[in-house]
Amino acid sequence: MSRNKKNIAISIGDINGIGIELALKNHYIIRDLCHPIYCINQELLKQASELLEFPIPSDFTIFSTYHDFLIKPGKVSKKSGMFSYLSFLNGITLVKKGKADGVCTLPINKESWKKAGINYVGHTDMLRDIFKTEAIMMLGCEKMFVALFTEHIPLKDVAKEIKKKKLYQFFDNFYKSENPQKVAVLGLNPHAGDNGVLGNEEKEITKAILKINTILGIEVFFGPFVPDTIFTKEQRKNFKYFIAMYHDQGLAPLKALYFDEGINVSLNLPIKRTSVDHGTAFDKAYRKENTLSNLSYLNAIKKLLIE
Amino acid sequence: MSRNKKNIAISIGDINGIGIELALKNHYIIRDLCHPIYCINQELLKQASELLEFPIPSDFTIFSTYHDFLIKPGKVSKKSGMFSYLSFLNGITLVKKGKADGVCTLPINKESWKKAGINYVGHTDMLRDIFKTEAIMMLGCEKMFVALFTEHIPLKDVAKEIKKKKLYQFFDNFYKSENPQKVAVLGLNPHAGDNGVLGNEEKEITKAILKINTILGIEVFFGPFVPDTIFTKEQRKNFKYFIAMYHDQGLAPLKALYFDEGINVSLNLPIKRTSVDHGTAFDKAYRKENTLSNLSYLNAIKKLLIE
Numbered sequence: 001m002s003r004n005k006k007n008i009a010i011s012i013g014d015i016n017g018i019g020i021e022l023a024l025k026n027h028y029i030i031r032d033l034c035h036p037i038y039c040i041n042q043e044l045l046k047q048a049s050e051l052l053e054f055p056i057p058s059d060f061t062i063f064s065t066y067h068d069f070l071i072k073p074g075k076v077s078k079k080s081g082m083f084s085y086l087s088f089l090n091g092i093t094l095v096k097k098g099k100a101d102g103v104c105t106l107p108i109n110k111e112s113w114k115k116a117g118i119n120y121v122g123h124t125d126m127l128r129d130i131f132k133t134e135a136i137m138m139l140g141c142e143k144m145f146v147a148l149f150t151e152h153i154p155l156k157d158v159a160k161e162i163k164k165k166k167l168y169q170f171f172d173n174f175y176k177s178e179n180p181q182k183v184a185v186l187g188l189n190p191h192a193g194d195n196g197v198l199g200n201e202e203k204e205i206t207k208a209i210l211k212i213n214t215i216l217g218i219e220v221f222f223g224p225f226v227p228d229t230i231f232t233k234e235q236r237k238n239f240k241y242f243i244a245m246y247h248d249q250g251l252a253p254l255k256a257l258y259f260d261e262g263i264n265v266s267l268n269l270p271i272k273r274t275s276v277d278h279g280t281a282f283d284k285a286y287r288k289e290n291t292l293s294n295l296s297y298l299n300a301i302k303k304l305l306i307e
Numbered sequence: 308m309s310r311n312k313k314n315i316a317i318s319i320g321d322i323n324g325i326g327i328e329l330a331l332k333n334h335y336i337i338r339d340l341c342h343p344i345y346c347i348n349q350e351l352l353k354q355a356s357e358l359l360e361f362p363i364p365s366d367f368t369i370f371s372t373y374h375d376f377l378i379k380p381g382k383v384s385k386k387s388g389m390f391s392y393l394s395f396l397n398g399i400t401l402v403k404k405g406k407a408d409g410v411c412t413l414p415i416n417k418e419s420w421k422k423a424g425i426n427y428v429g430h431t432d433m434l435r436d437i438f439k440t441e442a443i444m445m446l447g448c449e450k451m452f453v454a455l456f457t458e459h460i461p462l463k464d465v466a467k468e469i470k471k472k473k474l475y476q477f478f479d480n481f482y483k484s485e486n487p488q489k490v491a492v493l494g495l496n497p498h499a500g501d502n503g504v505l506g507n508e509e510k511e512i513t514k515a516i517l518k519i520n521t522i523l524g525i526e527v528f529f530g531p532f533v534p535d536t537i538f539t540k541e542q543r544k545n546f547k548y549f550i551a552m553y554h555d556q557g558l559a560p561l562k563a564l565y566f567d568e569g570i571n572v573s574l575n576l577p578i579k580r581t582s583v584d585h586g587t588a589f590d591k592a593y594r595k596e597n598t599l600s601n602l603s604y605l606n607a608i609k610k611l612l613i614e
Contacts, residue, residue: 156465156467158462190555229566
């Protein structure tokens with residue numbers, strides 16, 4: 001291996017889904033960018049290669065993740081759930097031990113995780129538990145990144161989370177992770193509350209913005225902005241980073257604009273981790289007619305290579 | 308006036324804003340589409356024309372809306388608030404009396420309305436009160452329209468509004484107004500609740516969809532869809548009409564994609580009413596360097612001309 005390329009651990013995701021196809025078919029592109037280390041084992045790799053009728057590249061380095069079972073394209077399964085969990089664990093281990101500079105995850109299936117007795121909502125949730133830190137979930141592409149202040153909670157529970165102290169902590173963690181020049185913070189309510197007529201949570205957001213900027217000594221965080229007009233073409237010229245108060249507030253406009261190229265980045269962790277921003281696509285797994293977009297996968301790898 | 312063109316009442320909006328500039332400068336385009344009747348008076352029109360250094364077209368038909376005061380570009384004002392209210396009232400009256408086929412509204416300023424003692428949140432709210440019907444607010448352009456199930460309420464109050472009975476009534480009103488072939492109904496929660504893990508309101512939505520389709524005897528309403536992936540390019544090929552559960556869920560992606568060309572349409576009313584989807588833009592009012600986009604205004608007029 002040449003010295004100037006980074007080692008990147010690839011967590012294969014649910015092997016009944018499209019992850020392994022992306023890994024195999026894009027290896028010749030990926031290996032020009034970094035040294036990928038795929039967390040899979042020879043037996044499963046062979047099965048996948050045969051099912052996909054795609055030969056295993058000779059330099060396809062694996063870090064053997066043990067689990068022995070038959071691949072069942074498109075099926076929710078306890079065994080494939082457990083395998084994807086182990087593959088991710090191995091990816092994390094490689095980075096923790098300094099054998100890789102970051103881990104890129106291919107998609108897991110939540111139902112399969114549940115069947116396997118793994119109770120995490122997803123990768124980010126698991127990372128929080130392993131590293132005992134408030135990992136931040138950020139999605140997007142180089143044109144536009146959205147960090148989520150709240151993530152996988154019912155909409156009715158969002159408003160009570162909007163508190164100055166937690167917001168400030170989030171802004172601080174975000175700033176330390178991404179070192180952004182300018183960040184647009186969204187309001188919570190329609191028209192950002194319209195001076196209190198449509199909700200009051202914007203007061204907490206305003207206080208938290210004031211605090212972080214005061215402590216930083218420079219104005220980095222702006223807002224709270226009206227949520228439905230901050231993503232217009234005009235506004236996107238002014239900001240690359242956005243902080244959304246809840247899941248769909250940020251992700252609906254992001255995916256309307258840049259679905260194919262989007263990635264998921266975990267911030268505020270001792271390791272670097274990115275992910276594709278699509279699911280296992282069980283309906284497309286191991287299909288001959290496939291034309292899978294690799295934009296998200298390539299962008300996820302590239303983000304790990306930025307210093 | 309030729310017989311085959313429709314008469315359209317134009318409510319001028321807040322005359323301290325950009326409405327009158329749009330009306331004057333686009334008259335030569337608008338008059339080819341319809342017979343516009345502008346709800347203003349000769350004195351205010353003359354003032355605006357002088358301030359804008361733009362002559363009054365000879366065929367600029369007005370329906371005199373009386374109010375006598377000085378235009379103050381970009382200023383919140385009691386008098387301009389009252390004038391914009393009267394201009395809208397006259398527009399409505401013209402349609403009610405059969406003198407116009409629809410009314411197109413230019414933007415009002417809410418603060419000016421408040422100062423003038425007018426307590427409506429906006430045009431739609433006023434229409435609801437006048438006609439005593441549940442007017443539906445729909446925004447968008449011919450590529451994509453979003454109807455809002457809830458509008459100007461705090462985010463924390465949205466979840467409790469999601470009830471089968473009200474949803475069904477909304478779907479029924481919407482169907483009767485737009486006669487759509489297919490409508491995508493959004494869920495409320497992240498991942499549309501993920502089978503109840505992230506919220507339960509999707510059950511109410513599902514029941515309401517089932518009921519409306521059963522009563523119609525055909526499948527028109529689909530969903531509830533995952534809110535952050537229903538607006539992707541792929542999905543937008545399948546639907547033109549979307550029903551959002553709350554303001555920013557629908558409008559943030561809509562405006563990210565089609566801000567300039569969007570319009571606001573009032574449905575479920577005895578009269579036809581459309582509006583531009585931008586504000587008074589006080590910062591741009593009566594500026595010589597203006598290059599105002601007329602897309603929203605032209606689209607609002609065109610929507611009124613569709614049978």
